[in-house]
Amino acid sequence: MIGSRFKIAAALLTAAAFLFGGSMAYAASPDVAPSLTFSMLTHQEEGFDASIQIPILVGTGNADLEAAVNARSLEASVALYRDFMSKMAELKAEGSKNYALTAVSKVAAYGDGLLTLEHSRTEAMASSETVVRYETIDLGTGRELALSDLFKDDGYSKVLSGIVKAQMKEQMKKDESKSYFLDELEKNFEIGKDQPFYIESGKLVLVFNQGTVAPYSMGTCTFEIPTKEIQGSLAPSQNRLR
Incomplete structure (x- = not known):
């Protein structure tokens, strides 16, 4: 436990140098x-x-924005590390071993006043699972955007769900190696405000984590949404999609 606290403290000090020093300069x-x-x-x-x-x-040229984003990242990373230590303790108590956790981040997209960071977490035991989270930041306001912020009302959920299912069917028709959980999705599939997404080159891209809409073997699934098919649903102020 002492070693764990030391590692967290060292990482906090390093990150703090950027939060309160490097970014300001x-x-x-x-x-x-x-x-x-x-x-x-x-x-x-x-x-x-x-x-x-x-x-x-x-x-970014905006010290306050960087400090806010970095504070969120630091909090999330420390929480993830503590979760790992807790799970490791549980596995040891059960007499089990063989658990690995890897978390990496990268810039996924940048342009039109938006910055999207991709945060990927992979847990490996008998098998491995990767979960991806996207953080889309409005560089003008510093706000993190939710998918719902792009649309004028909740009707976007039904529209996007229909587009994604149509693309799944088309992919399966063209490529026999593609397989989606269409029977289940036809009954219970709704894209909500927390849906992972990013915007790249003026296009909305929806991301589905491993095992959520297709077998694990297909990995993370992405769908580019044609802007013309959602034009009537976009918020009046939304001009980033084209």
Whole structure:
């Protein structure tokens, strides 16, 4: 436990240097795009391995925005590390080993005043599972956008669900290796405000984590939504999709 606290404290100190020092000193340049640097939380012992990146955003030219985003990232990374330590303790008590956790982040998309960070977490025991989360930040306001912010009312859920299912059917028709849980999705499938997404080159992309809409073997599934098919559902102020 002492070692765990020391690793967390060291990572906190490193991240704090950027939160309250490095980001404040950054001078904006029109030729510099936002990017990530990293601190780390790690744990290695026989049968157990954790490697967790703490992403530190730089290069936006907005120190307050960077501090807010980095504080959220730090909190999430430390919580993930503590979850790993708790699960490791449970497995040890059961006499089990062989558990690994890896968490990495990257810039997924940047443009039109938006920055999207991709946070990927992979847990491995007898098998592995990867969960991806996207954080889309409005660089003008500093707000993290939810999918619902792009649309004028809740009707977007039905529209997007229909588009995604149509694309699934078309993919399965063209490629026999593609397989989706269409029978189940026809009965109970609703895209909500917490749906993972990002916007790249003016296109909305929906992301479904491993095992949610297709067998695990298909991994993470993405669907690009044609803007013309959602034009009538977009919020009046929404001009990023084209």
